[in-house]
Amino acid sequence: MTTRPPSAFARSSALSANSPASRLSPAVTPEVLVAIDHVDFFYGATQALNDICLQVEAKRVTAFIGPSGCGKSTLLRCLNRMNDLIEGTRLSRGTIKIHGVDIYQRDVDVIELRKRVGMVFQKSNPFPKSIYENITYGLLLHGRHEKKHLDEIVERSLRGAALWDEVKDRLHTSGLGLSGGQQQRLCIARAIAVEPEVILMDEPCSALDPVATAKVEELIQDLRSRYTIIIVTHNMQQAARCSDRTAFFYLGKLVEYADTRDIFTNPTNPQTEAYVSGRFG
Amino acid sequence: MNPATHLFQAKVSGARRHEKWVFALFRFATYFVLFCGLGVFLNIVAKGSRTVFKAEAPFVNIAFLTQAPESLYLFEWEGQKREMGDREFRAFKAAHPAAAQVPTESYVYSAGGIFPCIVGTVLLVLGSMVIALSLGVSAAIFLIEYADDGPFIRFVRLAILNLAGVPSIVFGLFGFGMFVIFFGWNVSLLAGWFTLAFMVLPVVITASEESLKAVPKGFREGSLALGATKWQTIRKNVLPYALPGILTSSVLGIARVAGETAPIMFTAAYVVRDKLPWEVDHWSDFFFQGVMALPYHIYVVSSKIPQNEYTERVQYGTAFVFLIIVALIATLSIVLRNNLRDRYKW
Ligand SMILES: Nc1ncnc2c1ncn2[C@@H]1O[C@H](COP(=O)(O)OP(=O)(O)O)[C@@H](O)[C@H]1O
Ligand SMILES: [Mg+2]
Numbered sequence: 204m205t206t207r208p209p210s211a212f213a214r215s216s217a218l219s220a221n222s223p224a225s226r227l228s229p230a231v232t233p234e235v236l237v238a239i240d241h242v243d244f245f246y247g248a249t250q251a252l253n254d255i256c257l258q259v260e261a262k263r264v265t266a267f268i269g270p271s272g273c274g275k276s277t278l279l280r281c282l283n284r285m286n287d288l289i290e291g292t293r294l295s296r297g298t299i300k301i302h303g304v305d306i307y308q309r310d311v312d313v314i315e316l317r318k319r320v321g322m323v324f325q326k327s328n329p330f331p332k333s334i335y336e337n338i339t340y341g342l343l344l345h346g347r348h349e350k351k352h353l354d355e356i357v358e359r360s361l362r363g364a365a366l367w368d369e370v371k372d373r374l375h376t377s378g379l380g381l382s383g384g385q386q387q388r389l390c391i392a393r394a395i396a397v398e399p400e401v402i403l404m405d406e407p408c409s410a411l412d413p414v415a416t417a418k419v420e421e422l423i424q425d426l427r428s429r430y431t432i433i434i435v436t437h438n439m440q441q442a443a444r445c446s447d448r449t450a451f452f453y454l455g456k457l458v459e460y461a462d463t464r465d466i467f468t469n470p471t472n473p474q475t476e477a478y479v480s481g482r483f484g
Numbered sequence: 485m486n487p488a489t490h491l492f493q494a495k496v497s498g499a500r501r502h503e504k505w506v507f508a509l510f511r512f513a514t515y516f517v518l519f520c521g522l523g524v525f526l527n528i529v530a531k532g533s534r535t536v537f538k539a540e541a542p543f544v545n546i547a548f549l550t551q552a553p554e555s556l557y558l559f560e561w562e563g564q565k566r567e568m569g570d571r572e573f574r575a576f577k578a579a580h581p582a583a584a585q586v587p588t589e590s591y592v593y594s595a596g597g598i599f600p601c602i603v604g605t606v607l608l609v610l611g612s613m614v615i616a617l618s619l620g621v622s623a624a625i626f627l628i629e630y631a632d633d634g635p636f637i638r639f640v641r642l643a644i645l646n647l648a649g650v651p652s653i654v655f656g657l658f659g660f661g662m663f664v665i666f667f668g669w670n671v672s673l674l675a676g677w678f679t680l681a682f683m684v685l686p687v688v689i690t691a692s693e694e695s696l697k698a699v700p701k702g703f704r705e706g707s708l709a710l711g712a713t714k715w716q717t718i719r720k721n722v723l724p725y726a727l728p729g730i731l732t733s734s735v736l737g738i739a740r741v742a743g744e745t746a747p748i749m750f751t752a753a754y755v756v757r758d759k760l761p762w763e764v765d766h767w768s769d770f771f772f773q774g775v776m777a778l779p780y781h782i783y784v785v786s787s788k789i790p791q792n793e794y795t796e797r798v799q800y801g802t803a804f805v806f807l808i809i810v811a812l813i814a815t816l817s818i819v820l821r822n823n824l825r826d827r828y829k830w
Binding site: 283285288290314315316317318321322324326328329330331332340341344345390393394397 | 632700702703705706707708709710711712713716720721725828
């Protein structure tokens, strides 16, 4: 039971839900949007992910936590195949399915995938263009040109990112003139302008001050009803505050994945317990 | 020896004295360079402006800038020394038949102006700029954005770097063999464009590579993550930011190369040509005609004809105009860069 046709990312011929690839996979429960199944991932000869199995539920906030270098970003970047850009990387085993479609199979169009799976980076990266052009960038790529329509989406996206009131009088000034927190929210607005289903956030607040962080967290709460959000964070409180589910990684392995409340109050794994209580990491 | 009166009392030490001498030497070297540069520059400006400017209105020697070179005729007429260009002298003889019998001295290229040379140089610069930029930027994009960094690409880079060290006369010969003879383009604008373009390519490619590399990775990733193709990313979110750097270095490189005589000597330059480049029968002939050019004209009037005070006027006038044109191109490229930079700042 998928909300969209499973051929969502298929490059050419429609891929039916009963294709061999999806029949082999474990049963997909209706609310699971991203199914990661026994994934191994390598940078050249170094293994960064080891046998990851994890199911991300739709319209929920899922947090990835764990000490530096444990593979959180790597896993996140597997979900929109940004790792394809790095030479010598490969997903050597396992599958990642979105809406039941294996996004690493041959006929997947990464362009289509990335439209559906947006990303916000650790270091905010507004383009050196006007605020307006930052938002319309993705729309123009996908061939939407009517001015009225664009205006509408710019407003909607900026409102969606809780930035509209702050920038509505300076839409045509450079996005780089904004403060750090505003820049990060601009990047979120840019991501939601193309109406993705999933938004990946890689430590979106790590460069922000507490006030800006609070605003972004608030924004994540607003967005959770419409998008499936996966957020990598270093900040335990942040995971506790914003997320519904939390996955704890350690040395490239998924140690524990459960409801956020359980992870923080009642972890089953001693490593998780040690990490969330601040004893290492 | 005085005892130190306080903790930081200045002392005369060997190291201090040594330092003074070394910096004095550096200072001298700097001033020497400045002196030589100014010497060359002022010499040309002083001598050249005598040709290019005039004391009476309109203060600029219009004829020098707008006419073709002519022979200069010197003769005595009714007790006065007269100097006339070729055409003027013929008109004069028509009006005064007796003048035909007067003994005259003639000096080639010493009257008239250098208009065809200006036109030729501008055409050479523009054409080679277009070719060098399109080839060079494309190659740089391929090298930086698409090619995997294998041994082949390293070899290509090495080849490009070595190309930069090839003497200009060798480029001239290459252009002659390749474009003039092998492609059968004869001595023509097209052959000159390609020869100059090839010569400046290393500069353009290196400058473009550097400028592309300077564009932060975040811009590329941000664009790709929005579902842009690699090419869309490059065209909309990398190239515009790299362009100021590419243009400045490239245009300066081209302006410098366009000043070379050797590469156009066998490929594009005529000693003299009566017709202006746009006076062609068919538009395609435009590309297959040779042109006069400022550096080559300087070469011709300084070494191919007998030297005297009259040719000196042309030499320095031409050099002066040439300097001004090169300066104009450089200024233009910097203005262009600043405009682009203001639009895409990061
Ligand atoms: N581009 C890369 N090339 C090689 N190794 C990498 C690269 N990026 C990350 N790694 C390695 O993969 C492991 C996981 O990194 P990462 O996913 O960035 O960790 P995290 O985001 O959890 O801090 C680390 O050991 C890191 O050294
Ligand atoms: Mg990381």
